[in-house]
Amino acid sequence: MEKEAVLLPKPLIEKLREYLPKTGFESIEEYLAYIIETVLPEEKGEFHWNKEDEEEIKKRLIDLGYME
Template sequence: MDDERTQSVELPERVVSRVEQRLPRTEFETVSEYVAFAMEEVLYRVEDETDDGESAVDEAEVEDRLKSLGYLDE
């Protein structure tokens, strides 16, 4: 991570464990880097859908994406 200011958030242990298992197959060195990237991707997609005025946020799609990333229980 670069020199950006950071803030801590709590994640379920099962999510952290899943990220730790994936780290060796990614370019990320830490759980924090991976989670920050994943959240930026999700936010980018949600914001892109709402900013262009073409489609409203499909809550079911966002929920499915968060589930696939391990942030919500399936």
């Protein structure tokens, strides 16, 4: 996976480095990536209509007078 550098305050990195042996994680990067993935909200994901469903809805929109 492609990676990109993020800058963090040095004292924080020092703290992390000290704590890392107690975590079982192999690197600061791996540990931080886990934390970030844990707290980020789950994405809603892509949703696309299939043609038949879309036609069905459009038909109803016409029926209700929203579309002609």
